[in-house]
Amino acid sequence: MNDTKKAALRAAFPYTIPILTGFLFLGVTYGVYMRSLGFSALYPIAMSLTVFAGSMEFVAGNLLLGAFDPLQALVLTLTINARHLFYGLSMLERYKGLGKIKPYLIFGLCDETFSVNCSAQIPQGVDRGWFYFFVTALDQIYWVTGASLGGLFGALLPINTQGLDFVMTAMFVVIFLENWLKEDDHISSLLGLGLSLLCLAVFGAEAFIIPSMAAILAAFTLLRGRLDREEAPA
Amino acid sequence: MTLTQQVITIALVVLGTMLTRFLPFLIFTPGRPTPRYIQYIGKVLPPAVFGLLVVYCLKNVSLLAGSHGLPEAIAIAVVAALHLWKRQMLLSIAGGTVVYMLLVQLVF
Numbered sequence: 238m239n240d241t242k243k244a245a246l247r248a249a250f251p252y253t254i255p256i257l258t259g260f261l262f263l264g265v266t267y268g269v270y271m272r273s274l275g276f277s278a279l280y281p282i283a284m285s286l287t288v289f290a291g292s293m294e295f296v297a298g299n300l301l302l303g304a305f306d307p308l309q310a311l312v313l314t315l316t317i318n319a320r321h322l323f324y325g326l327s328m329l330e331r332y333k334g335l336g337k338i339k340p341y342l343i344f345g346l347c348d349e350t351f352s353v354n355c356s357a358q359i360p361q362g363v364d365r366g367w368f369y370f371f372v373t374a375l376d377q378i379y380w381v382t383g384a385s386l387g388g389l390f391g392a393l394l395p396i397n398t399q400g401l402d403f404v405m406t407a408m409f410v411v412i413f414l415e416n417w418l419k420e421d422d423h424i425s426s427l428l429g430l431g432l433s434l435l436c437l438a439v440f441g442a443e444a445f446i447i448p449s450m451a452a453i454l455a456a457f458t459l460l461r462g463r464l465d466r467e468e469a470p471a
Numbered sequence: 472m473t474l475t476q477q478v479i480t481i482a483l484v485v486l487g488t489m490l491t492r493f494l495p496f497l498i499f500t501p502g503r504p505t506p507r508y509i510q511y512i513g514k515v516l517p518p519a520v521f522g523l524l525v526v527y528c529l530k531n532v533s534l535l536a537g538s539h540g541l542p543e544a545i546a547i548a549v550v551a552a553l554h555l556w557k558r559q560m561l562l563s564i565a566g567g568t569v570v571y572m573l574l575v576q577l578v579f
Contacts, residue, residue: 255564284481290488297484305476307483314487320527321488323520325495326513333501346492348524355517400572403546406528407567410550411560413521418558425515429522442530449526453519457512465511 245367252357253375256349259404260376264383266402267294269391271384274298278388285384289377290347293317294384319447324351331355335366345373347380349405352412424464428456538579546571 238246264285271281276298284294293314300310324346331354332342342354353376354369417426436449457464472480499505505513532540550567557563 251561254561258568284484287481287485288488293484293488297481300480300484301472301477305472305480307479310480310483311487314484315491318488318491320520320523321491322495323516323523325492326509327517327520329495329499329505329509329513332496339496343492343496344489348527352521352524356521397576398572400542400575401568403543403571404564404568406525406543407546407550407564407571409521409524409528410547410567411554411563413518413525414551414554415558415560416518416521420518423518425518426522429519430526431522432519433523433526437526437530445530446523446527449523453516453523454512457515457519461508461511464515465507 241364242367242371244362245364246371248360248363249368249371249375252353253372253379255404255408256353256376257379259349259402259408260379261383261386262398262401262404263291264380264385265387265391266383267291268384268387268389270295270387271298272388272391274302276301278385281384281388282381285377285381289345289380290318290321291380316447319450320348321346323450324348324355327351327355331365332369335369338366338370342369342373345377347376349408350376352409356412356416424460425457428453432456538575542571542574542579545574 267285268278268281271284272278280298280301281294284297288294288297296313296317297310300306300313325343328342328346328351332339335342350373353372357368357372359365359368413426413430417423420426432452433445433449436445436452439445440448499509529540529543532543534540546567549570550563553566554560554563
């Protein structure tokens with residue numbers, strides 16, 4: 238590995254430590270879950286490598302137990318993962334011109350990788366593309382490792398890990414708060430939080446994501462005259 | 472399901488996931504200028520998405536039943552307090568998570 242990559246890896250790793258904890262734990266949980274449904278360890282390993290979208294992988298385990306219905310599998314996936322569309326829109330500028338690593342960055346754009354790559358302060362002199370790459374790759378390595386360990390040895394877990402999954406919530410809270418402390422106005426933060434809460438209350442936990450996305454887009458469209466400034470995108 | 476049907480199902484889950492991740496990049500290619508409206512959306516969106524993700528993590532918390540969301544509320548307050556005090560990302564996350572684990576394992 239050359240010095241550019243080493244420096245990027247060193248800068249990226251600390252940002253991924255909470256994800257290391259969360260993904261190992263959730264990955265192990267996923268592996269154990271798949272075993273409990275009666276699948277071999279090969280299934281969680283293959284799904285964590287190819288799907289790499291945590292909540293969808295849990296759902297896919299259930300899909301495999303039901304009747305064969307390819308259309309339902311596709312529509313359900315599009316619905317559950319629709320929030321990724323927002324990540325892509327937010328990363329269009331940041332991932333511009335990154336060459337051959339770009340397809341992998343997009344492939345691995347999960348919730349956690351998005352939040353880190355979208356919010357991290359990349360130190361001066363560190364290559365942006367390789368920083369994004371290492372955050373993405375480390376996160377996937379953690380997840381695949383967790384799912385493999387869970388699938389192979391999950392039943393042997395000795396410690397009480399109840400509540401450890403809160404590490405992901407805590408990370409999103411910190412990213413939200415850190416951004417709050419830096420931004421000039423809080424309109425976007427408040428809109429995201431408020432409209433999502435409203436939609437959660439109205440549509441319930443299983444169906445609020447897409448209405449939230451629609452409400453957020455509608456609000457930004459209405460407020461464009463006020464929020465859109467001519468400066469270059471960050 | 473037969474093995475072939477399982478492979479097809481997993482392939483469609485992969486396809487669906489990749490569509491949601493690649494679509495914005497496929498529509499707005501670097502070759503052509505991205506429409507101003509999309510640039511604007513891409514710029515104002517991230518803070519709102521962070522808010523959405525926080526709510527997404529808490530979506531299964533019930534205020535009416537069980538522990539009424541108290542462990543979550545206390546742990547988030549700890550995360551916020553630690554972060555405003557030291558502004559050390561890892562410390563805030565670790566502190567809040569440990570408090571949450573203690574609360575759900577020992578108190579609630």
